[in-house]
Amino acid sequence: MALQFLALTFLLILFPLLVAQGQEEPYSVVQGAPQEIETCQRPQWDPGLRLAPDLQEYKKNEEVTLSCPEGLQPSYTHIRCSREVQTIVHGKPVYREVWLGRASSGSWIRIRSRVECVEVLQVVPGTLEVSSTSIKLNWTCSFPDACQHTEATCRLAGPSSPACEAEEVSGVELLHGQRGTFTCTSLQPFTDYTVTISVPPSTVLFSWVIRTKEAVPQKPEQLQLDARTGTLRWKALPSCRGEIVGYQLNITAWASQDGGFLHMERLRLSGQSTEHRLPTYGPGTRYVVAVRGLTAAGPGAASLWESHTNGSETPGPPHGCSRLVLDTSPSQGTAVLPLHPISQPPEAVSEHQLLVAVTHNSTVLEDACSGELQPSNHSHPPDPYVAAVLNLSAPTDFVLGDGTRGHGFHNAPLHPGWDYSALLRLARRSPQAETFTCVCYSFSMVAGQSSYPWPGIVIGVVVLLVLVLVFAGIVWFVLSRRRKSVSVKAKENN
Template identity: 25%
Template sequence: MRCIGNSTSATWDDPIRCTEQCQKSALFLGTNVQLVPPQDYYLPNTGVSVRCPEGYKPSRDRITCKAEQDKSVWDVTAPILCVELCRESDLSVDIRVQLVPSQRYYLPNTGVSVRCPGGYKPSQDRITCKAEQDKSVWDESVIRCVEQCAKPTAPGIRSLSLNKDFYDLWESVSVTCAPGYHGVSGAVRCEWNGTSSNWNEPDPCIVLRRPSFTQFPTGADNALKWRLSEGRKVYTGFQLNISAHREYDITFSETESHWLGPNVTEFNMELKYGTNYTVTLRGFTVSGPGEPAVWAHETSIGEPLLPLKNQIAIGDTTATFQLHPVPDSNGPISSYEIIVSGGWNGSLRQLCTSYTSTRYNSSQVPTLYTAVLLPAVKLTKSRTFTLGDGLYYDGFFNSPLSPDWNYKVYLRVTSKWKEVEKASCTCLDPYVVSLKLEITGVPSPTETVLQWRRVGGSRRDITGYQLNMVAWKEHTVIEEESQRLPPNVMEHRIPMEPGSSYMVTVRALTAAGPGEASLWLSGTPKATGASDSYVRVSLVLKPLFLTVLILILLCVTVREKWEQRGADFPAFRNLIGQFRGEKRHRGRTERGGSVEMAPL
């Protein structure tokens, strides 16, 4: 320093001060920590290295003594420790494990790669030395080289989804099999068996033969049966596909598919007539379907379905009924045949199998002939046929019917296909043509007998008569009667109580059913075509019944007044007949009653 002065005083240019040094004792040093250079005091702005024994690392590699005004301080206040390093010897490894880089000690937060020789894979690809307070530890202490599975080379393997020389433990790979081989499973997996690594399926591809059919469905047994191939143990199930079509009906098509268990060896098929079937059966494994077994078969046609039976409407020399098309479920329908029988006693089965279509012959008794032979193409919807219309149908004469014959009508439906012919027959209800009764005598106060007779024909077809009567007086029903009379009785006594009114219906009965009803109404014209429902009048309907009777009486009164005035009553009657759409036969009786006949 230098002394500087003027005319009056003098002073030093830089006064000398004493600055406190950094003391070693001011540091918090852990065990085995060494400072280089080793001193008790360190000058300001001096760097000091920190050292630790082998296998340890200082928490600070270097510290510095810094000057602050008139004193010096260390740049660290935290304790300085020797942190223990991770040792290679701390790891539990087998002799195949290699650490990269390979050294005795590893610093904290250092990652180390693990390597194994070919055919092996380390249990951990990388381990890390982690710092924990004053020491370092490995994040994984046990390292092994695990044996891998070598690339599958079994017969039948065409390709692998991942192609490499070795596969890790528990790794799966998909296998594609060569033609002629079938996969046991979709993928194979490398597994540990306790001593080594091996594939869970050593032969992933096998030769899988198709199932073999051993029995086909028949009419007596509908079971389709098969035998499994040698690969049965690998089946997960079977798929059975059935398709059906008909050559004669392009609109018919049916398909069905069934999944069957691996141990199923039969299936019941409900075969339909006249149908072409194609059946495919294939086994499945986890990797997909095997080669299918195929069976193709055409069933024969069967007897056509029975046609609908309908009631016969009876005329004088004709009878009509509805003819409906029959579905071709059992085979294509070729024709409909109406066969008329008069006195023939053969069986329905005999008619279907043995009868040959025969033209009408008036000299043949008993008679059995074909009235109509209709190709199926001419019956596409329901159609009304009249027996006895006197027309020809494809060369067969539909002869008028005799009014005194008891007839039966048979309908034969025929199906033909590929040299096979089947037929089904049905018999319509027997009937007698034009069975009518005429009332010939009506009751009077002196002779209370109602008499009748049959119009046309003989009585040999009649099994009896049904007579129903209702009597009323002053708007109150006083008597109801219903009797069945034997065929030789053609009269019945009516009480004819004074002041009472009577309504009687009578009809003939045959084996084919009742005929038309004829009605007699005391003191009034008889209604025509009367129904037996008039006879059984319930208490609930009596008021309505009486109202109807009053209306009838009013009509009678009007008619009588027209007759008294010379009016043209027949013209009026014809007008009423046209309105009702009926043709009636009317006759006056000598006792003031009237009778009429009309179809029911």
């Protein structure tokens, strides 16, 4: 009886549990039972992606082809709708939709990131190098197999002007691998070229118009002087090698008037200038003018114009460069120079520099007159140097070589037996011009040699008299012989 009571009690307790379980299980099947997903929704990736077929919903295992606009490519060209287990509920798997992409090996792999249209070929930032005659760049390919059979070319971006004839670049370079360098050479300066990298027949991966850098210009042509106005003219340079930003003129004039002086100008004219009026001096002036064009790359080669006034053909500086030196003392290393201010009112400038060069060479003197010189460096022989800076407003006799020092100069003693040239220089500077005017004194530090010209004149007169006497003796001898010959013939005839 007790056993029956226990069995009945167990059944009474178990039955409600079984009923409750029976009620819960149907709910679980309806609400949380794993259901296999048979479709995939259209992926929300790059808006530029093109899907074929283009649907809003795809069946499981349905293959879709992806493409991008020209020059771009998706990271996967073929995708497929699939499923994977997301979780396990009550011992059963719950699935969700996924997309698989076909790798280059042909296998299908789970796509775990956003698929986007990316450039197939990219220029490595910071590697573009452009000169006046070449273009160089480094490239990388985003996908190992996407850049096979790729071609790179350089072509003129447009027709060149008749004044700036540019030759077309020939040749096509095949690119290999996933990275490399492409270089265009033998290009024209300051010219637009289109660099194109493409996959035949017509897929352009990269295209860029690049202008080569500027180069120095050609020589100016057709330099001519208008003798009536003293104006030098030249033909304007074309912008073939760069934009002409100006012209540089270096004018050198050796004048013999007033004992001789050297005038030098360095001018910067505008890019539209095609003429300049030369400074006017008296007869016997020798002019040398160098004209250069300027671009952003710098000055080009110079065209030279040279002339001698009044038909003078003196190859070097006028003889008047050697002005009078009052006295030289080789034993003391000094020479006395009679200096006169170069500038005249109303533009009188009092500060003059006295330069010293151990030479009579005209080229060295020209460089010294327009150069930036330093104090004497005690070299042997010394380079041209600044001996003194003078506040010269009136004529004065200056002792060169007395050993005095100042700010930026040293009036070093002169060396016996050397030939010297001293230049009294006046410099004027402005943003567009530098003008140097130099008066030249040439002398020699030879013992016993007078600085005055009278001994030379006397010797010249004596030599001239001797030549006259010799010539007169020859004429008298010839005439006397002739008279004797005529007298003999007359006697024979009689």
